[in-house]
Amino acid sequence: MKRGDDVKKAIVLAYCILSLVLLVSGGLYFKEQMVEAKEMKQQNAAKQKEKEAQSKDLKSRVMLEEEFAVLKKHKTEAKQLNKEFKGIIPAKVSIPAIHVEASIEQVGLLDSGEMAAPSTENGVAWFEPGAKPGVKGNAVLAGHVDSKTGPAVFYNLKNLKKDDEITVRDVQGTTLTFVVKRTKSYPRDKAPLNEIFGYSNKRNLNLITCTGTFDRAEGTHQERLVVYTELKADQAKELEREATAPKPPTHVKMSGNLLMWYAVREGNIIGYRIYKKNLGGTFVHIGSVSEFERKSFADSDASQSHYYVTAVNESGKESAPSSIAK
């Protein structure tokens, strides 16, 4: 009996001790959590403040072309389709319905005022002084129907029907798809030039070749075939969207007087802007680095200063600020 009491006492004591331990350590843990939460709150508040400050930051007023050097040979990504899209310089055309795959050369006007013809029978010519494919207006491609000895690239153009598709690409791989609306032949001197070459509020691409009888006296066919096409609806819709800003650079770090960051690899980046905090607390754009350069910026007086970096894409859209480096 007495022994049982002892055991009971011991158990109660153990309960008491353990409960005490639980209370104290639990309290400590809770306190730690509270401190963490408080720190987090402070951090968020600081971030919010930063954000507010950044909206007042001084941006550059330099033209994009002056600010960043863009090397043609380094650009491999397709252009983004949005409001900032400025059309493509067509390099290739394919018309699956009539098995055409051709390269495109740029031509202008001859002294006589007519559009120059493609220099080869298998090539297609884009009228360079006119609209670029993809913009509002009429872009024009021309191809030969035949050579002296046989059929040429646009020999079967007459067989195109409504809703057939034509795609043109630029060297970076931007691909635009146009849909045939109608085809029409005109006597050589009666073609409605304004309708074919002039302005339109649609994004058109018109294909021209010769047709009809060959007039030996004039050295040309008597008629011209025009295939009127319009940019496919879904792409036209994409082009009405606002351009999206690229992602901000990451791993922004100050090391000595050198600010460094990781490149942004997506979104046709053409360069980076560096902002430095001035005495008034405003961040000022102090320099730009083009995409092909080393992702670093040397500032001769970097002590005590704060920096952030933004990425800029080919549309001129600027990313949100990176994290602050100091």
Place this chain on the structure above:
Amino acid sequence: MMKLSQKLMISVLGASLLMPTIANAEEAQPTAVTKAADLRANLDYLLSEHFTLAVAAMTTACDGSKDADAAFKALDQNAVDMEPAIASVYGDKGAAEFERIFREHNNYTDDFVKATKENDKEAMAEVDKEVNQFVNEFAKFLSTATEGKLPEDAAKEALRVHEDQVKETFEDYVVGDYEAAAKTYREGYQQMFAISKALSNAIVTQMPDKFDNTKVDTPAADLRSSLNSLAAEHFALATMGMEKGFNGSKDYDYVSWLENANTADFKAAIGSVYGDEGAVQFEKIWEGDHINAQAELVSAQVKGDEAGEKVAKDKLHKFAQEFGTFLGTATDGNLPTADAQAAIKAHEDTVIKTFEEYASGDYAGSYDTYREGYKLMFGVGQALGEAIVKQNPDKFAETAMPTDMPKTGMGGASESTMNPLTAVYIALGSLAVLTAGVILRKKPVSK
């Protein structure tokens, strides 16, 4: 004029690579320039250069770059240059055998590139087999030559790691994982210095008399080797980065990362001797008119901006003056400022020349200058290392050192490491156990 001063510097700084050092065995002052340290530095130089050229040969061959042939020739010439170093220890016969095995293994790089590019599994297996044979044969050669001072298994392991690193760097490069390729490149580069240390240690242990009983792993020799590694890596990365920048290569940014990592290590090395303030000062000088100016030279060249090129080159020459002054001051003149400035200028000149020859399409010339500039860095490492050792003899005194701290206590009277959450769990667990105990105990009682 530039060429003359450059040659002069090489003969001064690079002297130890070419001539045996006169060692003062009786002098108690620590020094980074002993016969053993010289051997280690020479192997550091040749083996690490082998790594940089092997990767260059493989990646350029894979890309079909115009400099691929020049890269392979430089790799082969590096193997030929190893012969005198080996001959000085193992005679002409040993050196010939060394060259036969070593030079042969460079040829695998070409087969491996072809197999990888064509994704030819069979050919790849064949190359793997050849590489295995090389690892076995060469490990056996090294072990026999050193009379077992470098055990065959250890040699095999070291060579295996090296071959894997070259292969991995290349494979990551081929699939476009430049981040991984960059990481392995750095590891692979550093591994060469580990191989060099093991091999030179084995040779020196085997023939202590030949090396005046000096050791390869004194603190002073370690410092010299570390500085060699950092300086030469900087040169390799600078020239590689500039060429990638010039070509607009996709991995340009990743080489920049490696340069940043190299800078951080260099800063730490300077900091370990001259403290944080010295390290910060080093970094500022090192990056602004140096690393960044090299990048500016590339950008100007790419843009065809001649004025910009001149500005960048002027910055690099200004850096030579500034950094030379920094080193002269930091070492209390143990490395005279004028010598340091001349050495840094010679270095910048080889960087610029390697790049400009490359940009103008003179690839053979570019790789020749690369090899010249790479070797120069080992003179820099020696001169700087020795100056630091002479300035701080206490820091580099050879003392017996344990491998671990003593375990001076049992913990009975100290706070133990436990965080509050652990205490909560333990208390809860104990309560549960106790409760279970009570219930179990109560059962028989209630009966």
